[in-house]
Amino acid sequence: MTEWLIKGASPLGDDPVDVLIRDGAIIEMGVVDAPGATVVDAEGLILLPGLVDLHTHLREPGREDAETVLSGSQAAALGGFTAVCAMANTDPVADTAGVVEQVWSLGRDAGYVDVQPIGAVTVGLAGEQLAELGAMASSAAKVRVFSDDGHCVSDPRLMRRALEYVKAFDGVIAQHAEEPQLTVGAQMHEGVVSAKLGLAGWPAVAEEAIIARDALLAGHVGSRLHVCHVSTAGSVEILRWAKRNGWRVTAEVCPHHLLLTDELATSYDPVYKVNPPLRTAEDVAALRQGLAEGVIDIVATDHAPHSLEDKECEWSAARPGMMGLQTALSIVIKTMVESGAIDWDGVAQRMSRTPARIAGLADHGHDPAVGGQANLTLVDPNAEWTVVGAELAGPSRNTPYAGMTLPGAVRATFLRGRPTVLDGKLTEGVSA
Ligand SMILES: NC(=O)N[C@@H](CC(=O)O)C(=O)O
Numbered sequence: 430m431t432e433w434l435i436k437g438a439s440p441l442g443d444d445p446v447d448v449l450i451r452d453g454a455i456i457e458m459g460v461v462d463a464p465g466a467t468v469v470d471a472e473g474l475i476l477l478p479g480l481v482d483l484h485t486h487l488r489e490p491g492r493e494d495a496e497t498v499l500s501g502s503q504a505a506a507l508g509g510f511t512a513v514c515a516m517a518n519t520d521p522v523a524d525t526a527g528v529v530e531q532v533w534s535l536g537r538d539a540g541y542v543d544v545q546p547i548g549a550v551t552v553g554l555a556g557e558q559l560a561e562l563g564a565m566a567s568s569a570a571k572v573r574v575f576s577d578d579g580h581c582v583s584d585p586r587l588m589r590r591a592l593e594y595v596k597a598f599d600g601v602i603a604q605h606a607e608e609p610q611l612t613v614g615a616q617m618h619e620g621v622v623s624a625k626l627g628l629a630g631w632p633a634v635a636e637e638a639i640i641a642r643d644a645l646l647a648g649h650v651g652s653r654l655h656v657c658h659v660s661t662a663g664s665v666e667i668l669r670w671a672k673r674n675g676w677r678v679t680a681e682v683c684p685h686h687l688l689l690t691d692e693l694a695t696s697y698d699p700v701y702k703v704n705p706p707l708r709t710a711e712d713v714a715a716l717r718q719g720l721a722e723g724v725i726d727i728v729a730t731d732h733a734p735h736s737l738e739d740k741e742c743e744w745s746a747a748r749p750g751m752m753g754l755q756t757a758l759s760i761v762i763k764t765m766v767e768s769g770a771i772d773w774d775g776v777a778q779r780m781s782r783t784p785a786r787i788a789g790l791a792d793h794g795h796d797p798a799v800g801g802q803a804n805l806t807l808v809d810p811n812a813e814w815t816v817v818g819a820e821l822a823g824p825s826r827n828t829p830y831a832g833m834t835l836p837g838a839v840r841a842t843f844l845r846g847r848p849t850v851l852d853g854k855l856t857e858g859v860s861a
Pocket residue numbers: 486518578579580605702703704705731733734748749750751
């Protein structure tokens with residue numbers, strides 16, 4: 430088997446070392462000479478544990494015209510990820526052992542990242558009847574994260590039962606926090622800009638009310654709650670309160686909510702339409718602060734590719750969601766690292782270690798160390814690149830960052846000791 434020698438990389442920004450990889454594992458770190466090994470020149474590059482995304486939409490089965498497990502896996506590898514959690518809002522919905530096993534094996538065949546399926550909480554995401562959570566947990570896909578994402582589990586009794594049920598196998602319910610009665614017809618954040626544009630608003634309280642309720646429920650039954658795509662300053666306050674109470678609540682923020690605001694809707698370009706919506710500059714500041722403090726635990730992409738027909742249309746007809754896998758790390762560098770709010774260790778914490786722990790992915794989220802599995806990412810912190818929608822992996826191109834020049838570029842990604850990306854380009858993958 431091929432040996433790989435990464436030369437002169439800086440683990441988490443520390444002093445440069447060489448890293449020798451064989452049979453999927455790191456076998457030596459320091460000043461290493463290995464004549465037979467293939468050398469990867471990593472001078473000036475940061476070495477991170479492979480990134481882990483807790484919130485990805487892969488669209489297969491059902492909307493392969495927008496993304497497949499293969500194309501989404503490739504986008505993930507290019508973005509520096511070694512594992513992604515695939516959301517359940519596919520067609521058919523991932524609400525049975527059969528569907529989650531199918532997605533899991535498609536991911537393994539694709540061979541670019543570990544694809545860990547998320548199971549639906551309710552049958553068909555309909556919010557009426559619990560799905561077969563136990564069967565999904567004991568399937569080959571070993572599901573631990575359950576979510577009706579795209580929809581809120583709004584019935585408090587059902588939410589309580591789901592939280593209680595997953596306790597048996599240390600599962601977690603990942604909630605899309607949106608009180609549906611408060612967002613009927615909503616098109617964008619409810620505020621000054623929506624009033625000016627005459628678009629129906631999605632108020633902050635619709636998110637905050639559900640987070641507060643679910644935190645109370647999770648505290649009451651002693652279960653794990655994860656809050657998806659936190660978007661408001663008020664939500665950060667509620668999470669701070671929940672954590673102070675010692676409840677088992679974790680939360681994620683998406684890159685787009687760390688950078689973009691509702692002002693962008695004045696263009697009426699549906700590329701800026703997303704759930705929850707882009708909020709105000711005050712919300713953006715509070716989210717950055719919450720992420721720096723650890724009140725918000727992780728960054729997750731909510732990568733939501735959509736076909737051209739679903740996105741290149743008028744605002745009200747467009748589907749919500751934006752692509753994010755290939756831009757996530759750069760947006761985090763731009764919003765959090767360049768400002769000094771977090772360092773590279775902080776990036777590893779929020780984009781690898783903690784998401785791996787929440788998802789229960791034992792092989793991921795470990796700092797580079799001798800004996801450990803080689804799931805690694807090499808980043809050039811000084812590179813810049815300009816985003817072009819048509820150059821992103823997969824058939825969709827709904828990126829809100831088109832034309833922006835972003836800092837930081839992924840140069841290589843290793844999955845179990847084999848490169849999925851080298852020199853910033855995809856390899857053949859690591860299947861077979
Ligand atoms: N975020 C979005 O705007 N859309 C997501 C669903 C979701 O994450 O709620 C999608 O599946 O397209």
